[in-house]
Amino acid sequence: MRVLAVSAFAAVCLMGCPVLRAQDTGEPPAVNPLSGNAVAIQTGMGLFRSRCADCHGMDARGVRGPDLTQVWASGRTDGGLFRTLRRGIPGTEMPSVGPRTPDDEVWKILAYLKTLAAPTATDVVAGNSQNGERVFRTQCAGCHRANGTGGRLGPDLSRIGIARARNAIVRRVRGATEDFLDGYEPVIITLKNGQTVRGVRKNGDLFSVQIMDGRERIQGYLRADVKDVQPGKQSAMPVFGPERLSESDLNDLLAYLGTLKGFDPSVK
Amino acid sequence: MRPMIPRFVRLALVSAAVLGVTLGAQQATPPGPVTNQELLDGLKADGSNWLTFGGNYANHRFSPLTQITPENVGSLQPKWTFQTATLGNFETTTLVRDNVLYVTGPLNVAWAVDARSGRQIWRYRRELPDNLTACCGLVNRGFAALGERLFMVTLDAHLLALDMKTGAVVWDAILGDYKTGYAATLAPLVVKDKVIVGVAGGEYGIRGFIDAYDAQSGKRAWRFYTIPGPGDPGNNTWQGESWKIGGTGVWVTGAYDPETNAIFFGTGNPGPDYHSESREGDNLYSCSLVVLDADTGTLKWHYQFTPHDVHDYDSTEVPILADIPISGQPRKVVMFANRNGFYYTLDRTTGRVIVAKPFVQTTWAKSIDAQGRPMLQPGHRPDEKGERTCPDLTGGTNFWPPSFDPRTRLFFVNAREACATFYAYKPEYVPGQRFTGGAQQLVNNRDEKPFGAFRAIDPATGERKWEFLTPTPSRAGILTTASNLLFTGDGEGNLLALNSRTGTLLWRYQMGATLHGTSPVTYMLDGKQQLLVPAGTTLTAWALPDGAGNATR
Known part of the structure; x- marks a missing residue:
């Protein structure tokens, strides 16, 4: 069955179709071609709810299957996640999406998932990131690490730029927090x-x-x-109200955090 | 001249002579093939056997052994640990016979293990298809035994007979087509000359059934569909053609009552699980206890715990049979702690409800009325906006076995306190794909966290006698013993020993993985009581140190 399916793909691809050609060589695009596409995200939500939410939860934070909102933050890539959906995880309950599911539906699911944790395309990048880095060093780095320097009491923020939406960070910094993060x-x-x-x-x-x-x-x-x-009743993270962190400094800080897209140990 | 005998032959002769002496000494009375009488006897005072899923046909999971006591349980020592070297968890109940353990593991690997050393004697490994569709754990809950054979179901929905001495396949019967969502995970139930099994797949649009196969030939003797077909009573409880894909799997072992030759099996949820517009009606015999004649598979009676279930409340919990006094009258009962949050004591001969009482926070139904029907609370039908219900989909309890102490007449259940928001949306049926039509969101925040509780229930009243709380829910089964011990595990990997009369914690050990869907078993080995604990991918045997305890029992 599997051999047949691959042959069918190959036959279609000979007639020319870029996404499928990538499938044929076994190498999907490294970056989700539908990332941030509002229509794709909407469809992806429907697909996620009907095909994934049963195990991973309506909010994708995990039920029988694991939490999917932290996968990018933990270093998984679009391409790697695409492969996981396409192939499943053998020896576990994670099935393959199956040959009847076209590639673009997989990308739509991933486009939707990314909106649950990652910044959205509508996030405006404004502010001075250089000043933001200074703010980070003086106000945040006591507890948070970025690219190998800083404290360890709070979460490492080296990937925060691709892991959290701007408004989620604002809520956290200003003290309007919902829940404590697991492990903190x-x-x-x-x-x-x-x-x-x-x-x-x-x-x-x-x-x-x-x-x-x-x-x-x-x-x-x-x-x-x-x-x-x-x-404890209060988060170990202090509340940074406007008296402690001005709107303008917060804006700069957000600009800096937006640049943090993954720690590269080779950069000193 | 002396005849020439090659050296290796001489060696072999000497070995055979030595072996003969050793064999003679060790196997003064080696037990013969497993008999029906042994299965009927259940757990005996000599502790030599554990031969059925629940220890006895009534599923008491209660051992008469008393060498390990509340006073000395704290000095238990590990004797060995066996590892599966596979992915997944043990959910198995190990069978024990003649100092050998018969164990099924995840992914349909199975072993015979030397109880003295923890060393493998043989291993069976099934080559499973790549595109398995089994839901909810690629697990197996154990062997059944008869004669010189073991019986095991497989994730690709077969029933196998294996040779007890070698693990070789004797026969292989197909239960259903795994490509359309059929799977099997339960420990078979042997009754007389038949092996009785059910199929899983309630999340894949199967039509569930219970089958009996001839233990000798592997030929099917009867089939009972858990969803009646056209013309059969109950088919009209399914709208239109929905009966064809209505799920209702059977994935937990039932009980057997030799007096009435009846088998008691809990049945799974109707499908699609949450979006139920396509299957209006009670959906018989989903979420029910079905009682069948063991010889013919004919339905004697049924009781539906959750008519038209929309919360995935499978009734695939373990039924326990007992004869107990209620209001001064001796009653033959079946006890059942249900995933839907209610504890039930039913009359075993008629199916009438004697006791029905919530044992956890339960919001979908107020109570069970005089006819045995739940009195529903409004607003508990999932939709796209979501509705909040307690218990959550994993339920007030689930497939992990409870236990019953016939001396104190207490029923022990591992309970979960959890609520969830349930969502539903219209699913499309594609053979072999998940067909649930919704999902849940567990309520889990700073103010409201799920937790676990081991509870002792008086089956005559449904009243709670004691409870032991844990900060997170657990999925462990329960074993009790005649020395007032209760063994189980919490949700964080601790093996626990409680006093079964009081619920007091006596001993604990961090196993590094949880007991999942199963309980320890206990047996005697060379005069020492053993406690065998499955946790994660390990089995560990525990016993008292030399010199401790009573050598006879």
Whole structure:
């Protein structure tokens, strides 16, 4: 069946069609040709809901299957994701989209998915990124890392430019946060001697908790050996209101963050 | 002149002589082929066997062994760990006989393992097709045994008989076409000379059934369609042609009542799961308990837990049979904690509801009325905008086995407290593709997080006797023993031992992976009680240190 399907593709491609030709050589385009296309995104949403949401959740944050909103942020590429959809993941429940699904439908699903986490094409890039980098170094880098420098208490932002929409970053910076990100929930541990340790929760269960504390020490504690473990009520990330970060500095900061599209270790 | 005997022959003769002596010593009374009587006996006081999915035909998952106690459970030691070297998780109930473990794993790999050392004796591996369509875990829930054969279903919807001594295929029967969504994952149920199985595929527009095959020949003896065809009673509970693709798989092992020669199986959800306009009606016998004559497959009675289900509330949980006093009267009952959030005690002879009470937060129905029908709450039919319902699609509980202690008459269930927003949209049926017509969004935020609870329920009243809470839901089954121990696992990989009378935590060990859809089993090996724990891709055998416990039992 599979051989037949490939031959059919080859036959069609001989008659000339650019997208299918890429399929024929086994190399899809590296970048989604439909990225940011409003019509494609709309269709992709329908396809995602009917074919993927059952396992990955309506918001793509995972049910039986994994969270798909962080895949670009974690370094996957359009081309790599296309291959995953096209081939499935053998030995798991992740099926191939099947030979009846044309390439453009796969790209539409991916175009939609990208809107759930990544900046949209309508995001206006404005502001002075050089000043933004200065703002980042003085205000953010204590806790956030970008391209190998900065703190580790908060998430690494080296890919934030392709992982988060501008308005999502604004909400976060200004303190209008919804939920704590997994791995960054605030936690307060009271030791037997009364001393408290504040940090962010990396993992835990009924018997233990694993954290990174304010000094970036990663450490596990057995609940039986401490007095108390409490979730913190406030994010470890401070609120940067207009008095702390002017509109203009925020604008510059966003311009700088928009340039962060992936850490290249070879660049020093 | 002495006759010339080649050296290797001499060696072989010597070895044979030595071997003969050893064999004679070790196998003073080696057990013969597995008999029907052994299956009827269930778990015996000598702890020598575990031969059916639930330990006994009533699915109690309760062991009479008492060497491991609440006092000494804390000193359990691992004896060995066996690894599958495959992807996926164990969901299997290991069978035990004559110091050998018979284990099925993910992706239809299976083993015979030496219980003394954890070393493989044989391995069976099925070559599976590339384009499998199985939903929800490429798993297998265990073997059944009879004579010198093991029986196992496959992800590509076959039933195999394997030689217990070698793992070689003896016969291979086709249940359905995997290309159109049929799959199989349950542990077969052997009754008399028949092997009884069901098919999975409720998310792929199959038409479910329960089949019986002759254990000797592999020939099909009968088939019971879980969706009645035209002219059969119940077909009119499906709109138009929807009965042809209405799902209703059977993917968890049932119980057997020898007294009435009846088998009890829970059935899966109707399809499409959420968008139900195309299948108006009660959709019999989806989300039901069907009770069949074991010889003929004829329906004796049924009880539908969730008529016209729209939340994927498969009733593929494990039914447990017992005779218990209720309001001073001895009753023959079947107990059932359902994915839909209700716990049920039914009269096993008539199917009438004796007790029906929510055991988790349940919003889709207020209660179950005198006729046994759920009294629906308005606003719980999924649509494109989404509607919030508790429990979520994974349910108040699910396929992971509960346990019943016949001494204390407590029913133990691993419960989940979770809610979800359910969405529905019109699906198109394409053979072999998912056909669910919707999805759910788990309610999981700072203020409302799902959690888990192990609960002891009095089946005479549905009242909760105790609970042990865990911060995340778990998918582990439950094993109990006559020394008041309850073994299970939490959602974070901890193996737990609780006191089954009180729910108090006695011992725990971080296994590194969760117990998924199954429970530990226990048996005796050379005078020592063993606890065999499947977690992730490992099986670990635990026992008390030498000198601890009571050597006899």
